[in-house]
Amino acid sequence: MDAGLGLRPRPGAAWTGRRKPQGFPPATVPAARLDQNPARRPLVLRSDAGSRSTDPIRGASLKGLCCHKSAGMMGSGKTTVGKIIAEVLGYSFFDSDKLVEQSVGIPSVAEIFQVHSEAFFRDNESEVLRDLSSMHRLIVATGGGAVIRPINWSYMRKGLTIWLDVPLDALARRIAAVGTASRPLLHQESGDPYAKAYAKLTALFEQRMDSYANADARVSLENIALKQGHNDVNVLTPSAIAIEALLKMESFLTEKAMVRN
Numbered sequence: 041m042d043a044g045l046g047l048r049p050r051p052g053a054a055w056t057g058r059r060k061p062q063g064f065p066p067a068t069v070p071a072a073r074l075d076q077n078p079a080r081r082p083l084v085l086r087s088d089a090g091s092r093s094t095d096p097i098r099g100a101s102l103k104g105l106c107c108h109k110s111a112g113m114m115g116s117g118k119t120t121v122g123k124i125i126a127e128v129l130g131y132s133f134f135d136s137d138k139l140v141e142q143s144v145g146i147p148s149v150a151e152i153f154q155v156h157s158e159a160f161f162r163d164n165e166s167e168v169l170r171d172l173s174s175m176h177r178l179i180v181a182t183g184g185g186a187v188i189r190p191i192n193w194s195y196m197r198k199g200l201t202i203w204l205d206v207p208l209d210a211l212a213r214r215i216a217a218v219g220t221a222s223r224p225l226l227h228q229e230s231g232d233p234y235a236k237a238y239a240k241l242t243a244l245f246e247q248r249m250d251s252y253a254n255a256d257a258r259v260s261l262e263n264i265a266l267k268q269g270h271n272d273v274n275v276l277t278p279s280a281i282a283i284e285a286l287l288k289m290e291s292f293l294t295e296k297a298m299v300r301n
């Protein structure tokens with residue numbers, strides 16, 4: 041990691057990759073798009089015990105963070121939460137699914153799967169991740185299946201990786217609320233959107249859980265709910281999840297620094 045990087049306002053990430061798809065890098069997240077939850081306000085974070093923790097914007101402990109990749113199942117909130125983290129840190133945000141769409145010139149992942157194949161999509165996803173891996177000060181929401189290719193880990197490891205761990209029931213509810221059409225791996229069978237999303241997500245998670253567990257830090261929605269004194273992961277706001285992710289990033293970097301010293 042680049043130890044010289046601080047958390048000053050975003051100067052914009054520089055493109056150093058081989059290819060430059062149209063519109064890349066995309067516009068960064070519009071300012072002030074955080075949700076209205078009060079959790080957005082406390083940039084001076086406090087632990088459960090109420091003791092003061094490091095301010096993620098000005099705090100020294102996150103210095104050295106160059107980029108962060110959020111991994112997790114489809115619908116886990118990588119894009120939603122990733123944008124918030126980028127805004128808080130003043131980093132650029134990239135969504136690898138969007139970059140593949142731009143680079144292939146096809147407007148949706150579902151269409152890429154249909155016109156070409158999953159393998160074609162995965163090859164392009166790896167290229168995008170490789171290109172992003174040479175950039176600094178950015179947050180990347182990876183595609184949900186990026187973890188399955190070992191080569192992608194060599195790119196993702198250039199930064200800090202976070203696994204957004206969301207119970208399958210909550211994932212299936214979120215996806216059912218918007219339909220499965222945009223998620224080709226969940227759209228193959230007929231039936232009610234919740235049932236087919238839940239069944240397929242269960243099978244995918246079985247195959248992938250060991251890969252997700254390779255992440256540097258795990259953000260468990262069940263644990264956040266417990267910290268808040270309940271067990272309903274469905275009421276957790278993206279901001280609350282982003283704050284937990286920032287705390288996990290901070291802990292990871294602090295532990296790493298302690299090991300080094």
Ligand SMILES: Nc1ncnc2c1ncn2[C@@H]1O[C@H](COP(=O)(O)OP(=O)(O)OP(=O)(O)O)[C@@H](O)[C@H]1O
Nearest residue numbers: 113114115116117118119120183184214276277278
């Ligand atoms: N904390 C949350 N509570 C409720 N709904 C959420 C939360 N976070 C995200 N969502 C919703 O869940 C859906 C999936 O979120 P998002 O697109 O961010 O997931 P993703 O991990 O990027 O998925 P994919 O891998 O398919 O790209 C969206 O409709 C989003 O609005």
Ligand SMILES: O=C(O)C1=C[C@@H](O)[C@@H](O)[C@H](O)C1
Nearest residue numbers: 114137149183184185223224
């Ligand atoms: O989990 C997956 O395999 C996928 C997740 C999405 O982000 C897209 O990358 C695509 O729909 C495949």
Ligand SMILES: [Mg+2]
Nearest residue numbers: 118119137181
């Ligand atoms: Mg996404």
